C-alpha cells in the first residue's frame with residue numbers, strides 16, 4: 022500500500038522520561054476539542070500530513086494504515102497546526118518543555134475518503150506515560166473529519182498567510198476535481214448524444230397479471246444521528262447539554278454551550294458531582310456574590326443558546342423543567358430572550374424558601390412567548406445572593422408532533438415521503454469510533470432526566486439522548502413506517518469484542534427487542550409500558566451492525582446474534598452487513614445491507630447494478646445510497662438525477678431488492694458533518710434538496726405492481742419504469758422517466774395488455790423536476806427553486822401517446838384507467854397525446 026501520509030520528518034524519538042505529576046487524561050470538550058486536562062498541554066501541536074495527497078491516492082474508500090504511517094506532530098509548521106485546529110476541530114500539544122513531558126506520536130489508524138464528504142482520519146494518540154520511558158500508551162482515538170466544502174468555507178478562521186497558501190492548493194484541486202467530474206458527466210453526454218431528435222419508446226405491458234408485485238416496504242428512510250439530525254433537529258429539546266454532562270465526568274468541567282451572565286465579582290459558576298441522578302452526577306453550582314443592591318438590574322446567572330439559537334414563536338408555549346437545590350431562599354427568573362439577552366420574549370419566576378429546596382426539587386414553568394426570535398436563548402438569572410444548584414434543565418415547545426417531542430415541520434417533511442420503513446439510529450453512530458462511544462440503547466430509555474447522554478465520537482458531538490430507543494420506535498409508529506433497528510454487534514471502528522466474549526452484546530440486543538415488542542409484563546416490555554406505550558411496537562427487522570462485514574469478528578459475532586434472535590423471535594428478519602449482490606453470502610440472512618456513495622454518472626449507470634444479481638438468496642437492503650461526490654455540490658439537480666436512474670433500477674429489480682433508503686436524511690446547516698443530505702434545516706427553516714424531491718416521486722411504488730416495460734431508442738441517458746397502483750379507489754398506470762442528458766427527449770409510450778373492462782386510459786397528472794442549470798441547488802433563500810411541478814395532462818383521442826422529457830429532468834405521468842359498467846372494447850395500443 023502506498024502511504025499517503027508524508028513521513029517527512031523523522032522516526033519516533035526514543036522514548037523520553039515523563040515527569041507527569043498526574044497522567045494526562047484526554048477528553049473532548051463540548052466543542053469537540055480534544056483536550057488534556059492539564060491546561061498547559063493545550064493549544065499547540067499539529068500534523069505533518071499532506072491531505073491532498075491523501076485524497077488523490079486513496080480515491081473513495083477506506084484504508085487501514087500500517088505501522089510506518091505514523092504522523093509526527095510538527096509544531097514548527099503553522100499551516101499544519103491551523104489545519105488541525107480548523108478542520109479537525111481540535112488542538113493538542115505534544116511537548117511541554119518545562120515539564121519535559123511528551124506525547125510520542127500520533128498514529129493514523131485508518132483513513133476514509135468520500136470525494137465530496139471529505140476525509141476522516143482515525144487517529145490514536147500515544148504518549149509516554151511511564152517513568153521508565155519504555156512504554157507508550159494509546160490514549161484516545163479521534164476522528165479527524167475534513168469535509169471538502171469545509172476546507173474552503175472554514176478557511177476564514179485561519180490566519181491570512183496560511184489560508185492563502187492552503188486556499189490556493191484547495192482551489193486548484195477542487196477546480197480540477199469538479200471540472201473533471203462535471204465535465205465527465207456533461208461532456209460525455211454531449212459527445213454521445215449529438216443527434217438532433219432524441220426519441221425513445223417505452224413499450225409497456227399494462228396487464229397486472231403479467232406484472233410483479235413490488236414489496237410493500239420498498240422505499241423508506243434512514244434516520245441517523247448525524248449532522249444534528251436528532252439533537253438540535255427532529256428532537257424538539259431546545260436546551261443543549263441540559264444535564265451539564267457534556268464536559269465529561271471530571272470536575273470542574275466545561276459547561277459549553279452554557280455561558281455565564283455577570284462577571285467574577287458577582288457570580289462564580291462551577292460543576293460538581295452532586296446531582297440526584299445516579300447515572301449523570303454532574304450538576305451546576307452557581308454562587309451569586311451580589312444582592313439586589315449590587316447585582317446588575319437584569320441579574321446574574323447562566324444562559325443556554327440551544328443549538329445555534331432557539332426558535333421561539335410569538336403566542337407559542339414552552340415548558341421549562343429543571344431541578345434545583347439551594348442552601349438559602351431562591352428567587353430565579355426563567356426567561357426566553359433574544360440572542361444577547363436584551364429582549365425578553367417570556368419570563369416567569371421560581372421563588373422558594375430554603376426549606377423547600379434544601380433537597381433537589383423539580384420545578385416546572387410554562388412560558389408563553391410575546392415575540393418571535395429564531396436565535397433566542399434560555400436564561401436563569403437572579404439578583405439574590407445565594408448558592409444554588411441546577412441540573413437537568415429542559416425547555417420543550419408544547420407544540421410537537423402529537424406531543425411526542427418531534428419538531429413538527431421536520432416530521433412533516435419526513436412523513437411526506439410516505440416511508441414504509443425507518444432504519445435507525447445509524448450508521449457509524451451505532452458503531453462509534455470506539456465502542457465506549459457507541460449508541461447503547463439501555464442508556465437512552467426511562468425518564469429523560471436519568472439518561473446519561475453520550476458523546477458520539479464518529480460525528481463528534483454530544484447528545485443528551487432525548488431521542489432514545491423508545492422515541493425511535495414511537496417515531497416509526499407515528500410515521501407509519503416499519504422500524505428497522507440497527508444495533509451494535511460488539512464492533513466499533515477501532516476496537517471490537519471477540520466472538521467468545523460477545524454474549525453480553527447479544528443479550529443487550531435481545532433485551533432491546535423485548536423492550537420494543539415484549540408484552541407489558543416482561544422485564545423490558547414493562548419499562549416501555551411505564552414510558553407510556555403498553556402495546557408492543559411492531560418490530561420485524563433488525564440489522565446486526567453497520568458496515569462491519571470486513572472487520573475482525575464480524576462473521577463470528579453475527580452468527581451468535583443470528584442464532585439467538587432466530588431462536589427467540591423466529592419471525593424477525595435479520596440483515597447482514599455483508600454484500601450479497603455479486604456473490605452468495607457465506608452465512609444465513611434475510612437481507613444483506615448494500616451501501617453506495619458515488620459520482621452522479623456512476624450512480625445513474627448503476628440502474629443496472631442488480632440486473633445480473635442472482636435471484637436466489639437473501640434480498641438486498643440498499644439502506645444507504647447517494648451521489649456524494651464533487652459533482653453533488655451541497656445537493657444539486659445532477660446528484661438527484663443520478664439517484665433517480667439508480668432508483669428506477671431498484672424498482673425494476675424489486676424482486677431481489679427489498680428495501681432502499683437515501684442517506685443521510687437530515688442536516689442542521691450549522692453543523693454539517695456529511696454532505697449532501699436530503700433535508701436541510703436550521704432552528705426555524707428547512708428545505709428539501711433535489712434528492713429529497715426525487716424520493717417523493719417514488720411514494721406510490723411500494724406495494725404497487727411493476728409492469729413489464731422495454732425502453733428502445735437513441736438516447737442512453739434515459740431510464741424509465743412503469744407501475745400500476747391504486748389510490749382512493751382509482752387505478753393508475755404511472756410512467757417515470759429520467760433524462761440525464763442535456764437534450765430534450767421525446768418519449769412515446771405504447772401500452773398493451775390492458776384489462777378489457779377498461780374503456781380508456783386518460784391523462785391525469787404529470788410531475789416534472791428540472792432546472793435551467795443541472796448544478797442548481799435549493800437554499801434557504803430559494804428553497805423551492807427545484808421542486809416538482811405538477812400539472813394536469815390533457816389527452817386527445819386517436820393520437821399516439823407522446824410525452825416530452827426536458828433536458829436534465831425527472832418526470833412522472835399518471836394515467837387513470839377508466840372502467841365502464843357497460844363493457845366496451847378497447848384497442849390494444851392507446852392512442853392519446855398529452856399536450857405538454
Ligand code: AHR
Nearest residue numbers: 448449450567684685695
Ligand atoms: O450516511 C453517512 C454514513 O455513511 C453512515 O453513517 C455510514 O453507514 C456510511 O459510511
